[in-house]
Amino acid sequence: MEQKRTDIRIIKSKESIEKAFLELLKEKDFDSITVKELLANARINKATFYKYYQDKxxxxxxxxxxxxxxxxxxxxxxxxxxxxxxxxxxxxxxxxxxxxxxxxxxxxxxxxxxxxxxxxxxxxxxxxxxxxxxxxxxxxxxxxxxxxxxxxxxxxxxxxxxxxxxxxxxxxxxxxxxxxxxxxxxxxxx
Amino acid sequence: MEQKRTDIRIIKSKESIEKAFLELLKEKDFDSITVKELLANARINKATFYKYYQDKxxxxxxxxxxxxxxxxxxxxxxxxxxxxxxxxxxxxxxxxxxxxxxxxxxxxxxxxxxxxxxxxxxxxxxxxxxxxxxxxxxxxxxxxxxxxxxxxxxxxxxxxxxxxxxxxxxxxxxxxxxxxxxxxxxxxxx
The missing domain is CATH 1.10.357 (Tetracycline Repressor; domain 2)
Known part of the structure; x- marks a missing residue:
């Protein structure tokens, strides 16, 4: 049960990051997107992002x-x-x-x-x-x-x-x- | 006669600029090309370049x-x-x-x-x-x-x-x- 809740949390975090990333890509070039604004838009903290991804x-x-x-x-x-x-x-x-x-x-x-x-x-x-x-x-x-x-x-x-x-x-x-x-x-x- | 010599000079200058520009485009992005390096590669002075073109x-x-x-x-x-x-x-x-x-x-x-x-x-x-x-x-x-x-x-x-x-x-x-x-x-x- 605890494991399942963790899994859902991971999925939700990743979904928020992906969604924010795709939103940003609509507005600006990939080159000019920073992880910082990605985190702000996804409402995710730095540690969570770097748990799943090395960088953008x-x-x-x-x-x-x-x-x-x-x-x-x-x-x-x-x-x-x-x-x-x-x-x-x-x-x-x-x-x-x-x-x-x-x-x-x-x-x-x-x-x-x-x-x-x-x-x-x-x-x-x-x-x-x-x-x-x-x-x-x-x-x-x-x-x-x-x-x-x-x-x-x-x-x-x-x-x-x-x-x-x-x-x-x-x-x-x-x-x-x-x-x-x-x-x-x-x-x-x- | 004088006019003809001037025309040939203009054509040669433009050709040098174009050639240098295309050479630079082979090596690097358009974004990172500067007029300064274009002039150096074309062996053309600044005034000549700006007589024919506003910018890159x-x-x-x-x-x-x-x-x-x-x-x-x-x-x-x-x-x-x-x-x-x-x-x-x-x-x-x-x-x-x-x-x-x-x-x-x-x-x-x-x-x-x-x-x-x-x-x-x-x-x-x-x-x-x-x-x-x-x-x-x-x-x-x-x-x-x-x-x-x-x-x-x-x-x-x-x-x-x-x-x-x-x-x-x-x-x-x-x-x-x-x-x-x-x-x-x-x-x-x-």
Whole structure:
């Protein structure tokens, strides 16, 4: 019982810190955020903060990592549904998840340090999954797998960017019909 | 004759300043570049610099504007060749131009201030041209023109990113065959 109460206290402290951090990231650059103002906004004392995080970089890094862990699980699950009728449902779930995370992601994507580069991490995972899924087919076609993976991952990330900029949840059918119109109808060529 | 000599002197001074600026941008952030070190690297005196530019922001802004002017002319020319057999040649010329500008663009794209945002400017021009070219067709299909323009412009910019990252000139045929493979063969759906 005592242990459980402690656990809840830890979760609540961490939540307050994360919430205050994301609020600050809306207002100012990561570079100019100090742990001091973070503590003031989160109403958390210094000792509590440093119990869980080394500094603001560590906090940002952990938040990115937690997101990436969830993202990879979702993308891997999608991979198993590649030739299933349920693929649209699985993909819509990913878009819904990404849309729900828009505040977190918009904030985290603003941070650029040598160690924190969420956009690049997401693109890297998307590329790897694309290559894994299409390796044989692309080898057969003799295409440049790297270039295909780059275009594919950039397209997926541009859809996210669109969702966040327009605050609009995109759905599978809508995306596919736009992609078909752009690329299948030769608009890109004409 | 005297006038001509003065003109050449002006061009040479500006070239030295631009060259030193781009060299500095390779090594460090725009934020941390000072006019003082720019002058030292360009071997130009203070008075000469301030004859042509208000400050480093003005210099960056002018370089972006000069590039955008050329870019818009090229894209407009492409528009006129939409249904021509020469389209591949016109598009290859654009890619060659962009590839030749890779040092300039890689440096300028790193600068982000309230007034300097080259990536967004390029995306904006690409979107507008796409909308202008496909307005009627897309209206007929009832598609989301904004979303199509966003995906199209992001794809074009991702191709540039690929060229610059890999230091590899992409050609029309190669790009089209990759796009066909990704989007026509339903790889994105399967």
């Amino acid at each position: 970089y560590d906090l940002a890094h952990i938040l990115c990592q937690e997101f990436m862990d969830e993202y990879v699980i979702l993308l891997n699950r999608r991979q198993n549904y590649s030739s299933s009728n349920e693929l649209p449902i699985v993909i819509n779930n990913i878009y819904r998840f990404m849309f729900e995370k828009r505040e977190l992601l918009t904030s985290l994507l603003k941070i650029h340090t040598d160690d924190i580069h969420l956009y690049d991490d997401m693109q890297c995972v998307l590329k790897n999954i694309y290559i894994m899924m299409n390796h044989n087919l692309l080898k057969k076609h003799g295409k440049d797998l790297e270039l295909c993976a780059h275009i594919f991952s950039s397209t997926i990330l541009s859809l996210l960017e669109y969702m966040y900029n327009n605050n609009e949840l995109l759905e599978y059918e809508h995306i596919i019909s736009c992609l078909n119109l752009i690329f299948k109808s030769n608009l890109i060529i004409n | 922001y003005d210099l960056a802004h002018i370089l972006c504007q000069e590039f955008m002017d050329e870019y818009v002319i090229l894209l407009n020319r492409r528009q006129n060749y939409s249904s021509s057999n020469e389209l591949p040649i016109v598009i290859n010329n654009i890619y060659r131009f962009m590839f030749e500008k890779r040092e300039l663009l890689t440096s300028l794209l790193k600068i982000h201030t309230d007034d300097i945002h080259l990536y967004d400017d390029m995306q904006c021009v690409l979107k507008n041209i796409y909308i202008m070219m496909n307005h009627n067709l897309l209206k007929k299909h009832g598609k989301d023109l904004e979303l199509c323009a966003h995906i199209f412009s992001s794809t074009i910019l991702s191709l540039l990113e690929y060229m610059y990252n890999n230091n590899e000139l992409l050609e029309y045929e190669h790009i089209i065959s990759c796009l066909n493979l990704i989007f026509k063969s339903n790889l994105i759906i399967n």
